[in-house]
Amino acid sequence: KTSKVQYYNNPMWPGEAHSLKVEKILYQGKSPYQEILVFESSTYGNVLVLDGIVQLTDKDECAYQEMVTHLPLCSIPSPKNVLVVGGGDGGVLREIARHDSVETIDICEIDQLVIDVCKEFFPNLSMGFKDPRVRLHVGDAVDFLRDSPEGKYDAIIVDSSDPIGPAQALVEKPFIQTIARALKAGGVLCNLAESMWLHTHLIQDMLSICRQTFKGGVHYAWTSVPTYPSGVIGFLLCAKEGPPVNFLTPVNPIEKIQGATKAGKELRFYNSEIHRAAFVLPTFVRRELESY
Numbered sequence: 001k002t003s004k005v006q007y008y009n010n011p012m013w014p015g016e017a018h019s020l021k022v023e024k025i026l027y028q029g030k031s032p033y034q035e036i037l038v039f040e041s042s043t044y045g046n047v048l049v050l051d052g053i054v055q056l057t058d059k060d061e062c063a064y065q066e067m068v069t070h071l072p073l074c075s076i077p078s079p080k081n082v083l084v085v086g087g088g089d090g091g092v093l094r095e096i097a098r099h100d101s102v103e104t105i106d107i108c109e110i111d112q113l114v115i116d117v118c119k120e121f122f123p124n125l126s127m128g129f130k131d132p133r134v135r136l137h138v139g140d141a142v143d144f145l146r147d148s149p150e151g152k153y154d155a156i157i158v159d160s161s162d163p164i165g166p167a168q169a170l171v172e173k174p175f176i177q178t179i180a181r182a183l184k185a186g187g188v189l190c191n192l193a194e195s196m197w198l199h200t201h202l203i204q205d206m207l208s209i210c211r212q213t214f215k216g217g218v219h220y221a222w223t224s225v226p227t228y229p230s231g232v233i234g235f236l237l238c239a240k241e242g243p244p245v246n247f248l249t250p251v252n253p254i255e256k257i258q259g260a261t262k263a264g265k266e267l268r269f270y271n272s273e274i275h276r277a278a279f280v281l282p283t284f285v286r287r288e289l290e291s292y
């Protein structure tokens, strides 16, 4: 059997490799934006790879999708209008759908082929597209946010790939500013913020951009995803200044999630305690991020 060695030869992960044994290649293709590979692994279920980078596996996707969704949505009272940037696999949509207060779910995904491939090979994730509140926009989120009305969303989740391909623009200041404008007062952004072990400089840059733009507070949180480089990934929770609700910070969950999804899928990772714990940082990380 072949083994799929991911040489992270791009500048994001110099000199690192991560290999998963390939039991069977299920799909290989190329969209206008990226190379797409799906294979059946020995112990992680199906694996989605974009441009040679593992995006998700059946086994550990819950750690990422549940945290990137419930850290923001469980930190604001009854979110109604939510936007997902990226997220074409549908996993974040599945998680948002657990919140009964949500009335509309906009998703802006640039690559239709990712959606089609995930509908075929990742039914437990693409089930998210079946929720009647979902409105799909296929296109560049930079344009979508630029054209979005001011103050429309309670929460925006940037569920993108790494900022070295189609998602490069999503960590830059102009885009972050359009996100802040599209959020309601007191609204919250959760975006991907990479690994505390590998990407301190990127996290510092994002922290300073977000802290200039979000006056309600910016907090780094992290979770464990065994198939991502270094085994952990981070998020930035950014609160737009809003109603004077002192206890309200992304660190303290205030919203209880209604249990299983409509399709009976229980939470596998998120809970209120792990919500709080996600913001507790190792000493070296506190030191590296404190002055940003």
Ligand SMILES: NCCCN[C@H]1CC[C@H](N)CC1
Pocket (backbone or CB within 6 Å): 053, 054, 055, 056, 064, 087, 088, 089, 091, 159, 160, 161, 162, 192, 228, 229, 233
């Ligand atoms: N929606 C699936 C997760 C997409 N997020 C990224 C995948 C690749 C990782 N290196 C960083 C997170």
